[in-house]
Amino acid sequence: MKAIVSEKYGPPDVLQLKEIPTPIINDAQVLVKVHAASLNYGNVVLLRGKPFLARFAFGLLKPKYSIPGGDISGTVEAVGKDVKQFQPGDEVFGDLSLSGWGSFAEYVSVPERALVRKPASLSFEEAAAVPMAGVTALQALRDKGKIQSGQRVLIYGASGGVGTFAVQIAKAFGAEVTAVCSSRNVSIAKSIGADHVIDYRRDDFSRQTERYDLILAVNGYQPISVYRRALTSNGTYVMAGGSGAQMFQAMALGPLLSMCGRKKMGNVLHKANQKDLVFLKELIETGKVKPVIDLGFKLSEVPEAFRYFEEGHAQGKVVISV
Structure with a gap:
């Protein structure tokens, strides 16, 4: 599969589009075919390793998580035998920040607690802007x-x-x-x-x-x-x-x-939480909340997306179409 890989801390130029093995799921994981992702401040911290204290979580000398990206939306490709909430073909969205990150890729393996069924009213890009x-x-x-x-x-x-x-x-x-x-x-x-x-x-x-x-x-x-x-x-x-x-x-x-x-x-420090994501889904489905999207980029354009995001003038969310 194709993925954006970061092998060292630094500016967006350190990000590379590479061919790497498609992940293999265990009994408790879900394999998701990624349709879209989005950028957040946490992605910049993971990219640059700043502030320095963050490295104690993300890797002291080099990134512990080589594929950045926390927000995700996509389609369930396969599930482990212990997975109860999803089945192949389900459209989902979620937050990978407590599950190894990795949404800037064509596929990702994650525990089911990181995912929620995607609101039918949202596109994949809109759903990826939410978590x-x-x-x-x-x-x-x-x-x-x-x-x-x-x-x-x-x-x-x-x-x-x-x-x-x-x-x-x-x-x-x-x-x-x-x-x-x-x-x-x-x-x-x-x-x-x-x-x-x-x-x-x-x-x-x-x-x-x-x-x-x-x-x-x-x-x-x-x-x-x-x-x-x-x-x-x-x-x-x-x-x-x-x-x-x-x-x-x-x-x-x-x-x-x-x-x-x-x-x-x-x-407040953000903490991924499936129940909170379900709560947001309900607000979206009742028309009380709708994602605001500024610009979209392709997977190959992730470095450019980071440069734009770091300017600090985005109107709403910056999304990545995978």
């Missing part, structure tokens, strides 16, 4: 943020992969949503249901006087003090991405600031 970004947004809002109907929720970085899902999920929970994005993305934010949109290029967020019950930061950078000031007296701030400084402040200062008063400041 990591959608589950991150869900876990940040529902589990960490404890979102409630009627709350005022602000999504900072609302036009990227996680952000576009977060706006829609927050609306599905009954929140009043304010999206923060650049001028070119205002129309996208409105089209996915944002009640209010702040153009950070025209309006200085640090000077605004509105207060929010829940703030989710998924891109950009604002000092944690700015986010804290924008919260209601018992509001919650959750960091799910952004600049290195924003991540450091949320993880290092967030717990300390949470001890002072009733405001909660923290971060």
Whole structure:
């Protein structure tokens, strides 16, 4: 089979399209013929080996997982004798980040817990855009943020992969949503249901006087003090991405600031979860959530896709058609 292989850490140029053996499944695995995949921040960490601490999970000197790619959609080709949930011909999508990665390939072998049946209403490309970004947004809002109907929720970085899902999920929970994005993305934010949109290029967020019950930061950078000031007296701030400084402040200062008063400041780390993916599937099937796709690339164009993704201006998700 053809696959994108990375034998060392570095820029997208280290990625090579190679012919390698098709994986063989064991009794508890599913062989999936991959139709599409997508890019996430975790893919960049796996590619570059940065931040350095990530290497303790991904391989200290070289990548432990030579085929990148976490999100997947495709068709079940074969199943092991112990597999209960799927059979050949099933259309599936899933998250391989806890199962060895490897979706940038024509085939992949995975445990059934990593997969869910694909919503019939989505194309393979749309389905591949969902897992990591959608589950991150869900876990940040529902589990960490404890979102409630009627709350005022602000999504900072609302036009990227996680952000576009977060706006829609927050609306599905009954929140009043304010999206923060650049001028070119205002129309996208409105089209996915944002009640209010702040153009950070025209309006200085640090000077605004509105207060929010829940703030989710998924891109950009604002000092944690700015986010804290924008919260209601018992509001919650959750960091799910952004600049290195924003991540450091949320993880290092967030717990300390949470001890002072009733405001909660923290971060969320995505964790693949089949039940959460099923929950997202149900939101998709009821029309409450729909993936937003920016650009598509072929498997042979994965290095180019990484270069585009790392520019940080994607409107929604970047997908790979396999």
